Amino acid sequence: MRKLLEAVADGSLSPAEAEAELTGYVTGEAGRFDAAREHRRGIPEAILAEGKAPEQVTALAETALETTDRALLTRLSDRQLAVLESALADSFPDVTLEHRGDALLVETADRERPSVDATVGIVTAGTVDQTVADEAEIVCLDAGVAIDRVDDIGVAAxxxxxxxxxxxRRADVLIVAAGREGALPTVIAGLVDTPVIGVPVSSGYGHGGDGEAALSGMLQSCTVMSVVNVDAGFVAGGQATLIARTIDSARTDPD
Structure with a gap:
């Protein structure tokens, strides 16, 4: 405790960093940021931009950068992104930004991204599924997992x-995103011995639209695979990352 107080007093540690050390989270006007989640769960807290004001998104991102040297954001609007980039130019001018659709990874120069000796294959059935796959990809990118992306290979052809x-078959784990009837993950899972994570996408129309048919089809799959919720790209990316890290550990220390 005394060391933390002394570090805050001499300016080598910010109050937010000290709060994160003491409680695991930081409380601000935009809410609480769980700075300890990665250490506790293996997956960092992402900032879901959807439904938040641009200023709230920016405040949470700055807290994430201050306490963990990176911010992982999903479902950003153009307006939110513009406000965020403008603010970061003043408060964190040395950051790098990597975009995947409407998902974003921001890293400070102090962050050394990890490297994981495992490959996650990310597959989409059609163009409409790519935004959800982008969300999964940004999680894997943050974790330092090798990514092999294959788009637009749905079962219609x-x-x-x-x-x-x-x-x-060369991938260590597969994320397969598909809308409409959601058949692609089932087909692929029947052809490989790789773990498959199916992601139903809210495309389609009429009866079973908005991802309902895709979710039901994947849950009823007669091939062995796991399924996340509709449009849950972040969850799929997190699950794949945890599997990839386990594989990496086995390769690094086979005994």
Whole structure:
């Protein structure tokens, strides 16, 4: 405790960093940021921008950068992104930004991104599924996992799926995003011995639209795979990252 107080007093530690050390989270006007989540769970807290004011998104991102040297944001609007970039230019001018669709990873120069000896394959059935896959990808990118991305290979033209089977088999874990009837994850899971995480996407229309048919189809799959909620790209990316880290540990220390 005394060392923390002395560090705050001499300016080498900010009050937010000290609060994160003491409680695991930082409380601000935009809410509480869970700075200890990565150490506790293995996956950092992401800032869900959807439903938040641009100023709230910016405040949470700055807290994340101050306490963990990076901010992981999902479902950013153009307006939120513009306000965030303008604020960061003043408060954190040395950061780097990596975009994946409407997801964003911001890192300070002090952060050394980890490296994981495992590959996550990310697959989409169609163009409409790519935004959800982008969210999964940004989580894997943050974790330092190798990513092999394959887009637009839905089962309406099965040849384009079968053409990629050898590539799927080389991955250590697969995330497969599909809307409409959600058949692609089931098909792929029946062709590989790789763990498959199915992500139903809220595309389609009429009966079973908005991801309902895709979710039901994946849950009823007769091939072995796991399924996350509709549009839950972040969750899929987090699950794949945890699996990839376990594989990395086994390769690094096989005994």
């Amino acid at each position: 099965l040849d384009r799926t079968l053409d990629q089977v050898d590539r799927f």
